Amino acid sequence: MADPQSYRPRTQDIPTRPGVYRFRDPSGRVVYVGKAKNLRSRLSSYFVNPGQLGPKTHAMVHTASSVEWTVVGSELEALQLEYTWIKEFTPRFNIVFRDDKSYPYLAVTMGEKYPRAQVMRGDRRKDVKYFGPFYPARAIRETLDTLLRVFPVRTCSAGVFRRAEQTGRPCLLGYIDKCAAPCVGRISPEDHRELAAELCQFMGGEGTKFIRSLERQMGEAAAAMEYERAARLRDDVEALKRVFERNAVVLAEDTEADIFALAEDELEAAVQVFHVRNGRIRGQRGWVVEKVEDSTPGEFVTHLLQQVYGADAGGDRLPREILVPVEPDDSAQLGEWLKALRGAAVNLRVPRRGEKATLMETVRENAEQALRLHKSRRAGDITTRSAALQELQETLGVPTPLMRIECYDISHVGGTNVVASMVVVEDGLPKKSDYRKFSITGEAARDDTSAMYDVITRRFRRYLEEQTNATPVVSGEVAADDDSGLKKFAYPPSLVVVDGGPPQVAAASRALVDLGIDDVYVVGLAKRLEEVWLPDDEFPVILPRASQALYLLQRVRDEAHRFAITFHRKKRSQSMVASVLDDVPGLGPAKRTAVLKHFGSLKRMRAASREDFLAVPGIGPSLADALTRTLSTVPAAAAESAPEVDGSLSAASAPSAEPATGPATVPVRADPAPGDRDASG
Structure with a gap:
């Protein structure tokens, strides 16, 4: 280096x-x-x-x-x-949108004697009309197949066309009426060109005119009792309407725009773009890219537009309008560059309100879903998990496989309501039944390192106690209800991960040494630079940016953070409500719990009337008056900010499963896990 x-x-x-x-x-x-x-x-x-x-x-x-x-x-x-x-x-430290395919377009070769409709990629050709882009390519192929029923223009290659001319027999499409078969003279060159021109008009936004015309012809055929012709026209109308359903009008019919949105974390970003032509969403495209370089959102958007439109430069492939989530850096120069590519002005802007801003929000939701799906696939793949565990073991020099990893995080606000979390990962997957949370009080709550020392000491002291009292495990047959095996805390982890840098790592390592444990390895993951710290090492271990081992450590760390902050919020809300209710004369623990269970939050209690309090079991008129007087003095802002509680003041109650705040979380379920209980004792 x-x-x-x-x-x-x-x-x-x-x-x-x-x-x-x-x-x-x-x-x-x-x-x-x-x-x-x-x-x-x-x-x-x-x-x-x-x-x-x-x-x-x-x-x-x-x-x-x-x-x-x-x-x-x-x-x-x-x-x-x-x-x-x-x-x-293609520098390795530049953001690269790795998609070497150009957009698929519906192209009609109006420069040929017999115009041909086809799906075309690549550079723009002379005398070819392009419609689109469409993505994926299957969408335009299905659309073209439907349109051939009404506009049976030639779609075959030059070789197939010449062979049909020589043999006098059309191809299969000619026999099933999806081609007018100009190769065998069923239609004149002039009429075939007019048919191709009508297809271009339909794709150019004049579809409503054709549908009304066919409906009028269908009515005339039915009135003349030409029912077979009326049925064919009816099917043609349905075919054209299906094309319209695939490309629903979302904006004004003269709108031509590409709408970009992105969702990102520290390491990756998901990009989505909707292509709107003639007011319809013609296609959608997306990437998940590695954020190799440190860049602002504006720089990221600049690089995105450079690579998307630089690869597909040419004429009308660029829309009149490009909508982006943030203003690009050097937007004036970027606009000039896009104008030179298109040959006309390009309106590059951020939508603030109206229909386009609403559609931008839809594109952003697609980007967020794409990023979540990418993360879940990365986390759920067994091959990826195995590779991550092996890479982490080799990088840290741990001699045994990392079958069980425990991660610890401290959460508090200004040193109050200090709590900690322990999350467990076995074989690369979260084991929620072994999650624990800790309440930290006294001298241990004075700072993060003291809290970390206290948590590690309590967890591994329990491990030593259970190991001492456990029945030795030997091979052999046991009864189905035998429970003499090791308890959960008696399973030592292969690796302890703490959220933090050298001070937290030193505190955790010192706790293990004081307990006489020397076969459990400790590392810390510092948030700011995602550095991995080992005990007594002067310099951190820098894992590669796209390392599977780094992804694993981040997911475990973020899950520990989620679990800790959820418990902290619950504890804070309980203490806030408890402090208010402690001022109510005559309100004992049982009645206080009943009030909490009935209303659920400080905000609802503050808004409750005397009659509402009388509806709570055990609350009489005098106590209802006292509650009303006390709660009326609580500021509205405090009541609004206090989270809801579940009616219990016990620190052992399970936290709500709210999303992790980190970029790449271990998947969590919506119901509290049975092991989400306090380990403070």
């Missing part, structure tokens, strides 16, 4: 003009390409204290061994050169 200072150029040697720069590794390969308005300012930012760099930038500057730059005349030229170099070198 190279030291960035070994190849840092002198500041005075770097120009202050716009330009594009490349970082190269010792083998000369380009590992990162970037652009800058001021090269000196941008390049200097890479050679600051390594601790101030993000994890991805830190990895990039230590992978590289040299940097070079090219001065250009303007920011627009820098944008164009950056895109060219990214496509040429």
Whole structure:
């Protein structure tokens, strides 16, 4: 790993003009390409204290061994050169939208004697009308197959067409009336061209006119008692309506726009785009990409549009309007670049209100679902889990397989209501029946390291007690109801993961040493840079950005955080309600529990009338008056902010299963797990 200072150029040697720069590794390969308005300012930012760099930038500057730059005349030229170099070198530390397919379009070759309708990709050709894009390709193939019933234009290749001309026999489509068979003279070149022109008009947004015309002809045929012809026209109308159903009108009919949205975490981002043509959603496309470089949302959108439209440059493939979730960096230069590609102005903007903003929200929901699905597939695949466990074992140098991993997290607000969580992963999957939560009081609650020491001590003291009292496990037959095996706390983990850096790791390691345990390994995962810390190590272990082992540690850490913060919120709400009810004279524990169970939250109690309190079992007129007087003094803001409780003030009650706050969580179920109980004793 190279030291960035070994190849840092002198500041005075770097120009202050716009330009594009490349970082190269010792083998000369380009590992990162970037652009800058001021090269000196941008390049200097890479050679600051390594601790101030993000994890991805830190990895990039230590992978590289040299940097070079090219001065250009303007920011627009820098944008164009950056895109060219990214496509040429495919640097590993640049965001790459890995989809080498261009959009599929419905194309009609109006430049030929007998125009042909086909699904076409690639560069735009002369005298070809394009409609779309459609994605996936199956959607346009099904649409074309339906349209051939009404507009039976030629779809065969030149070779098939010539062979039919020579033999005088049409292909199968000619026999089933899905082709007018111009190859054998069933239709004149002029009439066939008019048929192709009508198909283009229908795809161009004039479908309603054709449907009304066919319905009128159907009525005339029925009036003339030509029922077979009327039935065929009826089927044609239904076919065209099916095409309209596939591409429902969502905006004004003259709307042509691509609508982008994204959902992201620290490591990955899911991108979705809806293609709206003539007011209809013609297609949808999506990517899940690795966020290799540290970039702002605006920079991310800039790179996205560069790669999407740079790969599909050409004429009317770019819509008149591009809607994005955030304003791109260098939006003026990006707009000029898009205008040059399209040959006309492109309206690049962020929708704020109205129908387009509503549709943007739908696109964003699709992106969020795509990211969740990608994460769940990564977490649920047994091969991926096995690879992650093996990689983590080898990286940490643990001699035994990581069959059981326990992760601990501390949660509090300003040192109050300090709690901790323990989550368990066995064979890469969460074991919710073994989850535990801890209430921390006294001296142990003074800071995070003391709390971590207390939690690890309590957990492993219980492990030693249960191990001492457990019946030895031997091979042989046992009765079906035999329960003499080890209890749950008597199963030691192969690895203890703590949420934090060196102080938390040192506290956990010290607790194990004080208990005489030397066969349990401890690591910490620090949130800021996702560094893995080992006891007594001066430097952290940096796992690769796309490492399966890192994904596993993050999922376990985030689940521990979710479990801890859920318990903390519940404990805080209980203490808040309890402190209010403690001021009510004559309200004992039993009646207090009854009031909580009846109303469920401080907000509802504050809004309750005297008659509402009288409806609670055991509450008489004088106690109802006291409750009304006391709760009327509670500020509305405090009542609004207090979460709902389940009517019990016991710290052993199971927390609600709310979503994890981290980027990649272990899948959780909506009902409380049976093992979600307190381990404070």
